[in-house]
Amino acid sequence: MKTTNIKPKPTVFTIFGGTGDLAARKLIPALYNLYLDGYMPAKFTIVGLGRTDYDNQKFREILLDGINKFSRSGKADAAKWKVFSSCIQYLQSDAKKDKTYQDLEAIIKEKDQEWGEESNIIHYLSVAPQFFPIISKGVATINIENKEQRNRIVIEKPFGHDLDSAKELNKLLQSLFDETQIYRIDHYLGKETVQNMMAFRFANALFEPIWNRNYIEHVQISVTEDIGVEDRGGYYDGSGALKDMVQNHILQVLCLVAMEPPVSFNADEVRNRRVDVLRAIRKFGHEEVKHNTVRGQYASGWVAGEEVLGYREEKGVDPNSNTETFAALKFFIDNWRWQNVPFYVRTGKRMHQKASVISIQFKDVPHPIFPIEASESWQQNRLIISIQPEMSIRLQVQAKRPGLDMILNPVDMVFNYDGTYPAESPEAYETLLLDVMEGDQTLFMRADQIEAAWELLMPVVENWESRKSINFPNYAADSWGPEIAEALIAKDGFHWFTMPVKNKKDKK
Structure with missing residues (x-):
């Protein structure tokens, strides 16, 4: 940086x-x-x-x-x-x-x-x-x-296709170069809003005191795409949503949300704190995979008036493919800050909206004092960090609606890049390539971070690969994924947050 x-x-x-x-x-x-x-x-x-x-x-x-x-x-x-x-x-x-x-x-x-x-x-x-x-x-x-x-x-990326291959590649690279010479790139960490997570959390005294299990009820991270695999069918069929998105992009974002404050803005100090998060995430056993993970595969359908192929009909894809194009998981981070706070993540292709959104929902007020009629549209406070399609940070709070009656309404306090800064934000690769030229490894993954991410997900990878899904495909094109993904979060009393699309033309 x-x-x-x-x-x-x-x-x-x-x-x-x-x-x-x-x-x-x-x-x-x-x-x-x-x-x-x-x-x-x-x-x-x-x-x-x-x-x-x-x-x-x-x-x-x-x-x-x-x-x-x-x-x-x-x-x-x-x-x-x-x-x-x-x-x-x-x-x-x-x-x-x-x-x-x-x-x-x-x-x-x-x-x-x-x-x-x-x-x-x-x-x-x-x-x-x-x-x-x-x-x-x-x-x-x-x-x-x-x-x-x-x-x-x-x-x-991809840096390995499983834990063993990642370890093998790390061992080879470290036999040829010093760790300070190796830059494992994940373009997601170069995105402006992702970088702003650290500034938002650690440059403001307002949020850090409430950034814990005492005030936060749950966290969601959604990275959804409205396109299919396009011309990547051959590659994607050997990878899938879990390896292609969760193992790298989503887990890196989760680490930035959940990490402890670093002592300094030093590359290794920041990366140490990210690795701490991965090591604290509760490991998946057989029962955890069964109850806390969901996979899906998209079917054919219609998108914006055009008929689209199902995943198994895409070029380069096995007609009987067991590869998931959708994944949703529930994580728990076993430390003092986050004990028993669920982190829900999901990613999928051919979904209703292209969006990357972090939603942090705060606990409800301890004692409601307003009558029911005053708060019919009551919503818990929520912090929404949008990476795409817009770059913004929204804090949703309750406020009185203008008028003689005491009626409460949810309103947004918004920081929007487009409205605040007239200059266009740099692309993620601009940030990362400049960091490489300057020798700054803050936004790059270290060997132990790569291996910790793979180690965490290997029980899920092995379970899904060893058990063929009998209900693929299980979600329609231009939908929000399989119904069982809704059940994953609904059984805890929550629902998936989605950013409203103002105009269908925004879907690209």
């Missing part, structure tokens, strides 16, 4: 998988926007690596097309793109061959000589997970001065 205006050191930024979708849609637009906003190093070069036979000019044209389509700043300014793109080069390569890393070594040494100082080197692995070990070993063979202080490696 950037706290100063000091530019990063000269940087060689290598992207393995430079011709891929992530580079075109996210990485290059993010780096270009950092350049426009004056955050890129004064001296930098971006090296895209791929197997396709491109020259520099062709590669730059492809990246320009990506910026024009996907950058938050709109189409590239011709003059600024000319300067930025002059710092981009393409290296046709094969990650399995030594020559790739020898060529990279030559580029790094050439830039060091040209710039007259040692550069930081960032290796971004925007590739399929099976290439992580191969590229990590290859990068470690690059022979440069002080490489332990200069080399940084960025690993995309």
Whole structure:
């Protein structure tokens, strides 16, 4: 998280998988926007690596097309793109061959000589997970001065497909690099509202005294999508909602909500507190999986007047697939702050709304003094942190409706990014890539955090994979998921919170 205006050191930024979708849609637009906003190093070069036979000019044209389509700043300014793109080069390569890393070594040494100082080197692995070990070993063979202080490696998700594979990958990476060189990236932690969780909690004296089991009744975290698996059917069928969303995105958000105040804004201090949460979450036994988890799979149906396929009819998906596209779980955190406060999480595809929302419901007043007719629309106080589609923080409280009668109404006290700050918020990848260049690991996952998350969910993973669901598909497209997900929370006397959609056009 950037706290100063000091530019990063000269940087060689290598992207393995430079011709891929992530580079075109996210990485290059993010780096270009950092350049426009004056955050890129004064001296930098971006090296895209791929197997396709491109020259520099062709590669730059492809990246320009990506910026024009996907950058938050709109189409590239011709003059600024000319300067930025002059710092981009393409290296046709094969990650399995030594020559790739020898060529990279030559580029790094050439830039060091040209710039007259040692550069930081960032290796971004925007590739399929099976290439992580191969590229990590290859990068470690690059022979440069002080490489332990200069080399940084960025690993995309999925980080392992279970606990054993995550441990194996961590062991390999830590045999090649120091933990301070490894950046396990989860783009969710770069989102503006997610980052604001720490500011909201720890920069204000108002909330921390009530941020505990004495005042909070329950917490909900929902990350829902209105699209299906699209062209990711082959990958998704080997993963599912639990591994794809809960193990990383949702558990990281849960940690930010539930963590203890860190002693300082130091990367390891903050990450220590997040790991503490994962270790305190009550483990799932057979009965807990049975009673505290729900899985679902979407059926065919109609969305916005168009017929859509069911999950099992999607391209690349097994027609008899047992993979869940919806998951809901109830967690308990066994510590003094949160004992017996349920944390409900859910995520799903092809649902009614695209939204990422944290809802914190406070306990009711200890003694109601108003007559029934005054409080017919009574609601408990609730804090709503919306990550998308809007970025906002809402505190719902009771207030008197104007008039001669004492009638109470729920009202919102709202902090909305769009209404408060005229400047457009940076994309998550902009924040995270700048942090990598600056050597700040606060928003990145450490080895023990990855393993703790996998260890927590493995009983659920193993249970679901070993038992074939006999009622898949069990929820309709454009719905809120399976009915049993409602029962999961309703049996405790609660209901899932949903953000109202003002306009169907907002659904993207």
